[in-house]
Amino acid sequence: MKPSKLQDHLRRCHPDKTEKDLKYFQTLKDKFQKRPTLDRMFATMSQRNDDGLRVSYNISLLIPKSGKPHTIGEKLILPAVEEVLKTVLHKPASDIIKRIPLSNNTVEKRIDEMSSDIESFLCNYLQTTHFSIQLDESTLPDNAAL
DSSP states (O other): OOHHHHHHHHHHHOGGGTTOOHHHHHHHHHHHHHSOOHHHHHHHHHHHHHHHHHHHHHHHHHHHHHTOOTTHIIIIIHHHHHHHHHHTSOOOOHHHHHTOOOOHHHHHHHHHHHHHHHHHHHHHHHHHSOOOOOOOOOBOTTSOBO
16 A cells, blocks of 8 residues: 555544554564464464374275275274274373364265375376277177177
């Protein structure tokens, strides 16, 4: 904003702050720049939850391989991990379990993400690779020829 318009804005919208000195506005600016933002929160959370996120993806990959419903993550896997941590490692499991998201929707979302990644990789690979397919006569289940 132009300085003249900034002064006019200060007088019109913030008349109670027109008498404040420059140091007040500088501290206000510093507070504003140091406030927690989404980027900073996710950066610190990603460092702490990186292992939990990796475990969540790995377990989300194991669940469809086993052919079990997605809810098994919440109903069986998390309680089993909690019991192992309590019994074998003698550590409180609550803070570790909170870092592993395995709800039904989360597992479904992770499976969809992984399948779309595999699909896009395969499509890119097939588009950039030269190959040939050898076809032979074949029949359908009702003995109709193709």
